[in-house]
Amino acid sequence: MTVDAVMEFRRRDARDKLTGRTRYTIDRAAPGMLHAAVLRAEVASGRLVTVDTSKAAALPGVRAVATAADAPGRFGIGVSDHSLFADGQVRYVGEPLAAVAADTPEQAQAALAAIEVAIEPLPAVVTMAEALAPGAPLVHPDWQDYEVLPVGGARAGNVAWEATVVRGDVDAAFARPDVTVVESTFRVGRQNHMAFEPRAVVARYEEDRFHIETSTQVPWTIRNATARFLGVPASQVRVTVPPVGGAFGLKFDVAIEPFAALLAKKSGRAVRLVNSREEEMLTCLFRENAEILIRSAVTSEGEIAGREAVVLMDCGAHGGEQIFLTTMTAHTLGGNYKLGAVRLATRAVYTNTPPNGAFRACNGVYNTFALERHTDEIAAAIGMDPLELRRRTVLGDGDLGATGQVFEGDVLRPMLDRMEALRARTTPHEVDDGRLYGRATTVGTWFVFTxxxxxxxxxxxxxxxxxxxxxxxxxxxxxxxxxxxxxxxxxxxxxxxxxxxxxxxxxxxxxxxxxxxxxxxxxxxxxxxxxxxxxxxxxxxxxxxxxxxxxxxxxxxxxxxxxxxxxxxxxxxxxxxxxxxxxxxxxxxxxxTRTGVPSMPGCVAGHFIDAIDIPVFAVHDCEVAVDRDTGHVEVLNYRVVQDVGRALNRSAIGGQIQGGVVQGLGYALHEEVSIDALGHIRQCGFETYRVPLAGDVVPVEVDLFEGAPSLGPLGIKGAGEVPILNVGATVACAVANATGRRVQELPLTPPRILSLLLGREPDLALPHIQPAFADNLLRPHGPEV
Amino acid sequence: MPTDMTVNGEARTSARDPLTPLIDVLRDEFHLTGAKPVCREGFCGACTVLVDGEPTVSCLTPVAMAGDCDVVTIEGLSSCGLTDIQSRLEQGDAVQCGMCFPGMVMTLSHFLAHTPQPNRDEVRAALTGNICRCTGYERIVEAALAVAGGRAEGRR
CATH class of the missing domain: 3.30.365.10 (Aldehyde oxidase/xanthine dehydrogenase, molybdopterin binding domain)
Structure with a gap:
């Protein structure tokens, strides 16, 4: 039986959302509901000497107080390194120390102020360079005691997880007489989701079970993580989810739900807990900052004989999503192109900074930035047109991916043709107004998380x-x-x-x-x-x-x-x-569930997904104008050819592409997070963290590429996550083309652009990535012994 | 001191401290949760309501400033179905998470009432104080232009 589910069906929730009737979690209340608040650490590293809640508990209206003693369990996606409250050691600014529930929000805040805390400061590692330095203080001195999922990533000290890929003889490829070796380094900062609805929860304890109503993407993770933290059977936790006011990956992990659940049990009342915008900024579970070295051996014909890369991902104080995401280097930075031999090392690094998490297309976004800028640098080094280089080397039918999986169908090459046709429909924007004009086309590989x-x-x-x-x-x-x-x-x-x-x-x-x-x-x-x-x-x-x-x-x-x-x-x-x-x-x-496409035996170590069931490809193109005087980059037009398998609802996909591209423009150009030497996030709201406004954006021209092989139902693929994938890459390549400068970092804020134009931006050195690949590894590539 | 005001056509009195942000009075005291407290610093526009006909960020407005004023929230914008801009936003498949739309709709309703035939740049400028994190704005701009276009049709 064939099912034709292609429709232009309009969403039924639009009317209530447009008239203010939708009740998100922040809009919910229950009779007799208490208001909760969380006390958070103000130092990045220290020994927790005292958390004395006795005075707070005695204040008027205070109904329940919770501390580490109430939540003995640990949780983590790959490594159980996350305790609900700081457990004797403070690891980041913003780490929870205690939680209270009171009749009013004001009483809850007064109770927080009455909690007596003593922390003995310890040296902190705020950057990955500091964390990887010899003799660095350990963010988790007891890392060896943590429960680990049975996947063989190497771990030691501040390296939370190390995943490696080795396929073929890379040393031999680099030693070939007919290759040019190109080496590039890149660095990116964090990105904040700025979901409009903050993390919010209303919890109850009824009939000996928890009922958690929360703004989340992962009801079952909330169920299981809450049970782990509180040391109760998971069957005692029920999670329901009202409409969610934006998530983008922010809500792909447990957040404040267990605090509310704990306080509801202790007080016997419904408990509401909503993050302030400042708390949202402080504990954002950002797209992580990262540092990348990538090196390739390429022939004059564009054949990539060998490639090696080291990617450092900052997971912050807990491993969280980053431990899983080490997997995705192989399928993104190791994607797009046919590679002769390849070796990749991805290291998730603990620092005394707020934990990072998932954000739409996650590390795919910066790995694609690095890979595509590197590809342009290769093209320049061998004197080949960058588009021609891509045409020759993109993955096609029967080609091997980094982990040895066999890709099916020619997808990227015809998509490049379609992009050329799309581009031909509009005339170049360039005018003689003193600005520097540039254009670029990039390709990207992402996946569906089956x-x-x-x-x-x-x-x-x-x-x-x-x-x-x-x-x-x-x-x-x-x-x-x-x-x-x-x-x-x-x-x-x-x-x-x-x-x-x-x-x-x-x-x-x-x-x-x-x-x-x-x-x-x-x-x-x-x-x-x-x-x-x-x-x-x-x-x-x-x-x-x-x-x-x-x-x-x-x-x-x-x-x-x-x-x-x-x-x-x-x-x-x-x-x-x-x-x-x-x-x-x-x-x-x-x-x-997962189909389980095979990789090549022995290629991967420490990976959660050895080969991707459903690859998703994207080709992006844009034109930019760079103002020499102000450093402002204007994106003049933007085009997307996206592999969707089969489009069930073209309007819905179009909305995702416009929205995803615009989030990517923010990442590429002005969404900047900085962390000071004491481990504080400097941006505390919309005033200091600059997201795209209506005046910043362009209508994205879209061409949906249908018909690529897909194991998805009805031949579909995920279409909402991937639109952000190559935006940073495309803007960066276009800016590099416009300015003739080496773009190695994002975001491309006006100060950074001016610094590039004036030749004041030093070439990016990453001394904590060792020049010899093997010197970066905790242990040689191979199965865990 | 209690604050008297008209909210969506009805006389209301707030018992809250006069410095309480208007949004908290609307949401917590009057249970009108349409306006959203997102940034609480006047940047995002999700809490926009009309105070004496003017779009106002209710997060930065002490309730006393709304005393004796006529306050209209998203709930009171229309007594019969959707307004033109709401219809166009619905038809245009513009809504995603939806948190910004109560404020967007208030801003655009006022803008379109005062600028009947805006061009694209004028619409974009009018949205400067209303952030949307999901949609990339384009369909919102299109919906506003469609309202203006529909009016022009109607006049012919």
């Missing part, structure tokens, strides 16, 4: 269907468009007749969460399977009614009929009602 998803579809006797999953509507529209479209198309009903249940861990099965481009693909695969289950049951029952076989029937436009002209049949509602009476209500379940 993994377990579950769905149930209940067929109602009125002809509607209810889809139950752990999916969350974070704004992307997948719950409003893609998923109901898939179910509707499978069942032959209208998408508006598919009721979509928002996440409730008591109602739906496990799901990894909403992120990594997986919502319409993984949840979609599970939803498709569940709907097909229902379809088969309805067809079988209808076949009995019609004295036909299911194969004789068509199920479309709200009816099940015998195929052919004037075919006898019933409405689907009628079949569902009669089936309900005869057999009981009709329902179906579906599940999906």
């Amino acid at each position: 993994g377990p998803s579950a769905a149930t579809v209940n067929m109602n006797a009125d002809g509607s269907a209810t889809l139950v999953t752990s999916g969350v509507e974070i704004g992307s529209g997948s719950m409003m468009q893609g998923l109901p479209q898939i179910v509707a198309a499978t069942l032959g009903i209208r998408p508006e007749d598919v009721i979509v249940r928002q996440a409730d861990t008591d109602a739906a099965g496990y799901d990894v969460g909403v992120g990594g481009g997986r919502q319409t693909t993984s949840l979609g695969a599970a939803s498709l399977a569940a709907a097909q289950d229902v379809r088969a049951k309805l067809l079988a029952f209808a076949a009995q009614l019609l004295e036909a076989t299911p194969d004789d029937l068509v199920m479309a436009n709200g009816r099940i009929e015998i195929a052919g002209p004037n075919g006898k049949g019933f409405t689907i509602a009628e079949v569902a009602a009669r089936a309900q009476a005869a057999l009981g209500p009709i329902g179906g379940t579906g599940a999906a």
Whole structure:
């Protein structure tokens, strides 16, 4: 059976959002609700001597106080290095020390002020260079005692995780007489999501269970992490998720939920906890800052005989998402191009800074920046047009990826052709106004984070269907468009007749969460399977009614009929009602998980995903004008050719591309996070952290590339995450072309541009990355021994 | 001292301290949660309401400043269905997370009432005080231009 779920279906939540009726977590309240607040450390490193809450607990209105003693457990995505409260040692400015709940927010704040804290300062490592220096103080002196998931990443001291890839003989490639060796270094800062809804939670403790209502992308992570921290069975935690006011990866990890849960249990009351904007900035789970060395051996024909790279990722005080993300170097910086031999080392490094996390396309964004700028430097070194170099070397059908996975289909090369056609439709912008003009085209490789998803579809006797999953509507529209479209198309009903249940861990099965481009693909695969289950049951029952076989029937436009002209049949509602009476209500379940595309044995160590199930490619192009006097970069036009597999809803995808590109423009040009020598984040709000405004942006020209192979349901791929992937790269390459200067850092703020133009920007040296690849490793590449 | 005001056409009295931000009175005392406290420093515009017809960031407005004023929030913008700009935003598939839209709609309603035939740059300039983190603005600008275009159609 083929399902055609392609529709221009408008989202059902728009009206309430436009009229202010949508109730996000921050808009929710409960009778007798208390207000919570969290006391946070003001030093980056120290020994926690005292947290005395006795005076605070005695203040009027204070109903509960919690400290480290109440939350004995540890949690972590790869390494359980995260305690809910500082556990004898303070590791970053902003680390929680205690939490209180009181009748009013003012009383809660007064209670925080009354908590007596003594911290004995210790030396801090604020940068990765400091953290990797010989004899550096350890952020986690007890790192060897932590529980580690059984994946063999090397760890030691301030290196939280080290993942390596080795394929082929790189030394031999670099020793070839016919190659030119090109070496580039790059550095990027952190990026703040600035999701409009801060992390927010309302928690209750009822019938010996926690009910956590929260603004999250990952209800099951919240369930499991809360249970770990509090030392209770996960089955005692229920998580429900109202509409989420923006996330972008920020809410892909546990945040403040366990504090509210703990205080709700202690007080016996509902507890509301909402981060202030300052707390959001302080504990942002940023896209991490990173430092990269990349070196290639390339022939005059553009063949990349060998490539090696070292990537340092700052995970902050906990390993968090970065430990997992070390995996993605292989598939991004190691992507895009055919490589003869390759070796990559990615090191997640602990520092005494606020923990980092996930942000739309994560390290793919800066790895693509590094790779594409490096590619342009290669083109210059061998005297080849950068576009020609890309045409010759991009991954094609049957080519090997960095980890030895075999890519299927020619995708990037025809996408480059499509970009050329798209570009030909607009005339270059260049005018003689004294500004420097430049243009660039880049390519990028990303993936869909497949993994377990579950769905149930209940067929109602009125002809509607209810889809139950752990999916969350974070704004992307997948719950409003893609998923109901898939179910509707499978069942032959209208998408508006598919009721979509928002996440409730008591109602739906496990799901990894909403992120990594997986919502319409993984949840979609599970939803498709569940709907097909229902379809088969309805067809079988209808076949009995019609004295036909299911194969004789068509199920479309709200009816099940015998195929052919004037075919006898019933409405689907009628079949569902009669089936309900005869057999009981009709329902179906579906599940999906990783397919598990193979890598080459022995190529990877310490990776969570050795090969990517669903690659997603992107080609971006833009033109910039650089003002020599002010250093301001204006993006004049922007174009995207995106590999979507199959576009279920072109309007929805278009909205994601415009939004993702604009977030990328902020990252490329002016979203800057800086950390002072004492470990404080300097940007504390919208005034100091500059996100794109309406006047900064251009309409993005979009061409959706369909038909590339995909293991996704109905041939689709994730489309919402990838639009940000090569924006930093494209702007950087265009600025380098405009100015003739070596762009090695992002963001390209006016001061940095002026410094480049005036020749005052020193070439980026990264002395804490060793020149010889092997000297960067904790242990030689290979399986854990 | 209590503060009297008209909110969405009804006489209301706030018992809060006069320096309480208007947004907290609207949300916590009057349970009008449409306006969103996002930055609380007047930069993002998500808390925009009309005070005596003027778009005002309610996070930086002490409730006393709204005393005896006519306050209109997103909930009170229209008594019958969607306004033109809301319809265009819905039709244009402009909404994503939606947190900025209550403020966007208030700003654009006022702008379009006073600038019936704006050009693209004027719309972009009018949105300077309203940040959107999801959409990249383009569809919001298009919706505003479509409202103006629809009016021009209507006159012909």
